[in-house]
Amino acid sequence: MDWTLFVTQLLNGLQLGVLLFLLASGLTLIFGIMDFVNLAHGSLYMVGAYLCATLAQVTDSFVLGVILALPLTALVGLAVEFVVIRRLYARDHLDHVLATFGLILCFDAAVHFLWGAEGMAIRLPAVLDGRVEILPGIVFPTFRLLIISVGLLVALGLYLVVTRTRAGMLIRAGASNRTMVSALGVDIQTLFTLVFAAGAAMAGLAGMMIAPITEASIGMGNEIIIVAFVVIIIGGIGSIKGAFLAAVLVGLIDTMGRSFLDTLLKVFISDQNAETAAPALSAMLIYVLMAAILAFQPQGLFPPKGR
Amino acid sequence: MAQALLTVEDLYKSFGGVTATDHVDLQVIPGEIHAVIGPNGAGKTTLVAQLSGELRPEAGRVTFDGRVITNLPAHARARLGIARSFQITSLMLDMTARDNVALAVQAHAGHSFRFWADARRDRDLADTALVGLEEVGLADRADQTARIMSHGEHRLLEIAMALATKPRLLLLDEPMAGMGVEEAQRMIGFLAGLKGDKSMLLVEHDMDAVFALADRITVLVNGQVIASGAPDDIRRDEAVRRAYLGDEMVDASGSAD
Amino acid sequence: MKRDALSPANWTPRTWAMAVGLAILALLPGYVELTGATFYLDLASRLMILGIAAVSLNLILGHGGMISFGHAAYLGIGAYSVGIPAYYEIHNGFIQIPIAVACSALFALITGAICLRTKGVYFIMITMAFTQMVFFAFVSIEEYGGDDGLVIEMRSEFAGLFDIEDATRLYYFIFASLLATLYLVHRITRSRFGMVIEGARGNERRMHAIGYDTYRYRLVCYVIAGAICGFAGALLGNFTNFISPEMMDWTASGELIFMVVLGGTGTLFGPILGAAAFVLLEEWLSAITIYWHFLFGALLILVVLFWRGGLYGLVDWIGRAAWRKRS
Ligand SMILES: Nc1ncnc2c1ncn2[C@@H]1O[C@H](COP(=O)(O)OP(=O)(O)OP(=O)(O)O)[C@@H](O)[C@H]1O
Ligand SMILES: [Mg+2]
Numbered sequence: 001m002d003w004t005l006f007v008t009q010l011l012n013g014l015q016l017g018v019l020l021f022l023l024a025s026g027l028t029l030i031f032g033i034m035d036f037v038n039l040a041h042g043s044l045y046m047v048g049a050y051l052c053a054t055l056a057q058v059t060d061s062f063v064l065g066v067i068l069a070l071p072l073t074a075l076v077g078l079a080v081e082f083v084v085i086r087r088l089y090a091r092d093h094l095d096h097v098l099a100t101f102g103l104i105l106c107f108d109a110a111v112h113f114l115w116g117a118e119g120m121a122i123r124l125p126a127v128l129d130g131r132v133e134i135l136p137g138i139v140f141p142t143f144r145l146l147i148i149s150v151g152l153l154v155a156l157g158l159y160l161v162v163t164r165t166r167a168g169m170l171i172r173a174g175a176s177n178r179t180m181v182s183a184l185g186v187d188i189q190t191l192f193t194l195v196f197a198a199g200a201a202m203a204g205l206a207g208m209m210i211a212p213i214t215e216a217s218i219g220m221g222n223e224i225i226i227v228a229f230v231v232i233i234i235g236g237i238g239s240i241k242g243a244f245l246a247a248v249l250v251g252l253i254d255t256m257g258r259s260f261l262d263t264l265l266k267v268f269i270s271d272q273n274a275e276t277a278a279p280a281l282s283a284m285l286i287y288v289l290m291a292a293i294l295a296f297q298p299q300g301l302f303p304p305k306g307r
Numbered sequence: 308m309a310q311a312l313l314t315v316e317d318l319y320k321s322f323g324g325v326t327a328t329d330h331v332d333l334q335v336i337p338g339e340i341h342a343v344i345g346p347n348g349a350g351k352t353t354l355v356a357q358l359s360g361e362l363r364p365e366a367g368r369v370t371f372d373g374r375v376i377t378n379l380p381a382h383a384r385a386r387l388g389i390a391r392s393f394q395i396t397s398l399m400l401d402m403t404a405r406d407n408v409a410l411a412v413q414a415h416a417g418h419s420f421r422f423w424a425d426a427r428r429d430r431d432l433a434d435t436a437l438v439g440l441e442e443v444g445l446a447d448r449a450d451q452t453a454r455i456m457s458h459g460e461h462r463l464l465e466i467a468m469a470l471a472t473k474p475r476l477l478l479l480d481e482p483m484a485g486m487g488v489e490e491a492q493r494m495i496g497f498l499a500g501l502k503g504d505k506s507m508l509l510v511e512h513d514m515d516a517v518f519a520l521a522d523r524i525t526v527l528v529n530g531q532v533i534a535s536g537a538p539d540d541i542r543r544d545e546a547v548r549r550a551y552l553g554d555e556m557v558d559a560s561g562s563a564d
Numbered sequence: 565m566k567r568d569a570l571s572p573a574n575w576t577p578r579t580w581a582m583a584v585g586l587a588i589l590a591l592l593p594g595y596v597e598l599t600g601a602t603f604y605l606d607l608a609s610r611l612m613i614l615g616i617a618a619v620s621l622n623l624i625l626g627h628g629g630m631i632s633f634g635h636a637a638y639l640g641i642g643a644y645s646v647g648i649p650a651y652y653e654i655h656n657g658f659i660q661i662p663i664a665v666a667c668s669a670l671f672a673l674i675t676g677a678i679c680l681r682t683k684g685v686y687f688i689m690i691t692m693a694f695t696q697m698v699f700f701a702f703v704s705i706e707e708y709g710g711d712d713g714l715v716i717e718m719r720s721e722f723a724g725l726f727d728i729e730d731a732t733r734l735y736y737f738i739f740a741s742l743l744a745t746l747y748l749v750h751r752i753t754r755s756r757f758g759m760v761i762e763g764a765r766g767n768e769r770r771m772h773a774i775g776y777d778t779y780r781y782r783l784v785c786y787v788i789a790g791a792i793c794g795f796a797g798a799l800l801g802n803f804t805n806f807i808s809p810e811m812m813d814w815t816a817s818g819e820l821i822f823m824v825v826l827g828g829t830g831t832l833f834g835p836i837l838g839a840a841a842f843v844l845l846e847e848w849l850s851a852i853t854i855y856w857h858f859l860f861g862a863l864l865i866l867v868v869l870f871w872r873g874g875l876y877g878l879v880d881w882i883g884r885a886a887w888r889k890r891s
Pocket of ligand 1: 322325326327345346347348349350351352353354394
């Protein structure tokens, strides 16, 4: 096997993994604390990307664009929580998915209205636009390395917040046992609003990180959000640790499957058959993984306790 | 001694640090009412849940009619003839009283993979359900949605559903919980009428009811059986007086005299 | 009084709504014949196909309480079951339609066996994920057009017994299918099986306690719903003469749920009303502005927040108002 390609794809898989984590960690916390299913989380990913693209254009700096777009995305998240989501906590899951599905339609149309049907590209500064030789003979895009580092840093930060601070303790307690936290007299609404805003910012960040590679486009969040769901189902809803491990696992398996499954299949079946079957199979791989895990662990790898 | 209908041996279950069922041994003999009493949190509901199959014990064995059922799921046990009522009312609230009981009748009448005939026009189901409702005195409420019925009626409906499956063993978890004095008296009368006919494991806080109905009493404290025997023996048992009954016991025997 | 339930004098508002709705659908081709507005024929055909799909979804969602967010998968599987044989020049509907129904049932059986082991939000997400799996599988199969889809050259043939090449015939074929589906679902929901499904939605714990293995009943219900929707998918393939993975995009599943809720969950004819409202709104709003999705989304949110009774709730309300006037 091609060693260079293998390492490169491993890194690409990791990059996808951290992006998924940025999306999934917010989702899993929102669900864990409020028992709320937010389909529109992917819309915040899109909004982050568009805001960043515009601000990067205005300021002529990608980095400034990200710095300004982050709090704005969080604000959008807050607004959504305040206007719609807050009214839905007491309702059942069916109402959650329907209303947030409606939100997706609204967001997509609003972005269409504000930014037009065309996607928006983001120009990277020269330092980030190149490639670096990370190992002898292996060059990798600098920006993708940055994505990985940012993702890992956020994961580390989140880990520290959740394990070392009081707010984090409440979040953890809330995610595994809601009634206990309310019983402690904590204002769960405020806690949740904060978590929602933070989740929005992280989803937005993921969008900002991917936009320079793929462009910001309408509906960009609608596909990846399902993969983020797969991640939190595998990880166990409400568990940050589970979300992280599952995100990296899914990122790696998806990327590696797409590049090497045909090679692997050729060992067992004819070249031609392998080439027709591999794309479809690799597209299904993460879902098969999910099904396999659920068959043994219906609540994911790190099931919530006390529910 | 007659062959036991239900035998519980060395049953053990804990929740995290709390031992809810601590090596419990217990028997229910055909036709008897076996009461299980104990203070709040003693593990009575947890015991019933393990007997009905809703919870799995960590160790021990449950035998019903000579068959080991420790690993059978709840629905399989129900089909063998173990029925239960819930301490906290558990009904199909959006259905009528009749439909609730009819479903229980239907459960007992073979499989339900029948897709065509209208179940509500099925005389077998509807009539049997009505008889069941009549037995507990709810016949005139048959077409009422369960949700709008009173608490006392809910409790009776629970019993009607349990009986409709034609069980051989009834597990009753505080059937009188939350009932008024009069309603409770009616329930006691009703259960007394079933005595000898149905074997029962009765969990109850109401001591009047327990001493009026039980053939045998088992006292559970902190998941452990601290005494088991005839009502009079339990009344006299020092350990029971000390550990649990205390003043309440004196009251109960006092009012009985 | 009770014996006369069949006589129109004793119909409930709901029965009236259904009767009027079906009568309009039955007579529509005549109107189209007179006015030449074939556009309405297309609209109503699509409406009825989506209606069948919504009725099948309602069986699991409304009656069974299983919130599947992946029901569009069966529309896709059904449509491809027409398209792929047609691609190999097999146009016989007596082959295509059984394939559609069987493949849908099989997919429902396999995925349902896994999904139904989970509860609540897990169930929602997993049904969604499995549908996305099929979506991507078809996207990546180049042979059948991948992303771009596949044109169906010829509609299903039924061994010379009848044919649906003509729009009006296809219309009546769909209409008959709709009636058959309504009747089938009506019987199922009132049967013993239907009672168990209804009971399991209400209180699964209690159902276990009286002796039902609810998992098995739910799985069968899930398979039935999938099979019916697969049939709707076969109709859809015939109607559009074109199939693409987009039919099973997850937003399509969301739209099906919207139809059910808009019409009234757990009712017989509600999903058809919902599908009609959906299709008409889509036509109407998209004529007003290209940003009509915004209005649509906002409407969806408002319906969820303030108007959960659905259109059937409205029908009941009008019925009560009319009754009050009369007396
Ligand atoms: N699901 C559970 N998780 C954790 N602990 C539990 C659970 N169910 C019961 N317990 C604990 O097990 C112990 C026994 O509870 P159980 O409900 O069986 O008591 P009980 O005798 O029925 O009490 P009561 O008279 O109040 O009904 C209690 O300490 C309770 O807190
Ligand atoms: Mg109890």
